[in-house]
Amino acid sequence: MSLSSKSTITIHRAPWVVPVSSPVLRDGAVVVDGEQIIDVGLYSDISSRFQGIPAKSYSGVLLPALVNAHIHLELSVYGVVRTAATSGTMCDWIRALLKTREESRVSIEEVIGAAHKAARDQYDSGVGLMLDIGNIDIGTLSSCPVEIVSLREMLGPSRSATKAAIEGIGKIPPEQAITGHSPQDRNSAFQYRYFQYQ
Numbered sequence: 001m002s003l004s005s006k007s008t009i010t011i012h013r014a015p016w017v018v019p020v021s022s023p024v025l026r027d028g029a030v031v032v033d034g035e036q037i038i039d040v041g042l043y044s045d046i047s048s049r050f051q052g053i054p055a056k057s058y059s060g061v062l063l064p065a066l067v068n069a070h071i072h073l074e075l076s077v078y079g080v081v082r083t084a085a086t087s088g089t090m091c092d093w094i095r096a097l098l099k100t101r102e103e104s105r106v107s108i109e110e111v112i113g114a115a116h117k118a119a120r121d122q123y124d125s126g127v128g129l130m131l132d133i134g135n136i137d138i139g140t141l142s143s144c145p146v147e148i149v150s151l152r153e154m155l156g157p158s159r160s161a162t163k164a165a166i167e168g169i170g171k172i173p174p175e176q177a178i179t180g181h182s183p184q185d186r187n188s189a190f191q192y193r194y195f196q197y198q
Contacts, residue, residue, distance in 0.1 A: 009033050011055040013043050018063035029055060030062055065128025073148075074134040077106050077114035112138050120144045133179060151179040 010032045017028025019040050029046040031039035039046060047055065078100050083092045115138040122130060123146040130146060132138075133153045141148060152172055154165045172178060 009038070009050065009053055011046060011050060011053050012058065012062060013046075013055040014058045014060060014062040016061040018061060020064055028062070063126075066126045068122055068127045068130045071118075071122070071130050071132050072134055072153075073115035073118050073130075073132045073138055074111055074136045075101070076118035077111045078104065108136070111136060116141055116143065119146055119148065122146060133181065149177070151177045153181045154178055155181050 011029050012032065013027070013029045015027060017025040017030060017040065019025065019028075022040075025040075025042055027043045029039075029041060029043040030037060031046055031050060039049070043055065075097065078097065081093065081097045081100050083096045088096075115136075119130065119141050120143065123144050127146060130148045131151065132148050133151050135153050154169065155161065169178060
């Protein structure tokens with residue numbers, strides 16, 4: 001390593017490092033050059049290979065960013081939605097959520113504001129990538145460095161709704177990804193039929 005490149009390199013040391021592609025490291029280190037990881041290993045090995053570069057030490061665990069593979073940012077404005085019965089099913093909860101949304105008088109600005117706050121909270125909790133499923137364009141989250149993949153939610157709880165959803169696909173811009181959504185509960189009459197669009 002040349003001396004001129006040392007100033008851009010940072011060593012991050014922690015009691016535990018989780019590379020994911022290899023076993024967990026006790027007293028490990030991650031070497032970063034700008035925004036690129038250039039080495040991961042035991043701190044003893046890293047410190048000998050990158051001599052003269054001080055390490056930033058952390059307590060706890062260093063691991064790659066987490067992935068939230070299913071989030072509905074536009075629903076964040078409703079907070080925690082509870083069902084009437086504590087032993088209710090997921091479909092009971094969805095009913096309660098839909099009722100809350102139907103009875104709500106929140107503005108689109110409040111929906112977007114809560115979505116942006118939820119995304120920021122996710123990032124602050126270690127999430128680096130989210131798959132957001134929804135029906136509202138929440139705009140660009142320029143204040144939040146988390147990567148968000150947005151999917152337009154398509155539901156078909158009845159034949160007519162399924163037909164309308166399929167027809168609506170043709171009106172969605174080609175750059176907008178879509179997903180069929182299908183909560184199922186064999187013990188409940190509340191069942192969404194789903195379709196796949198390919």
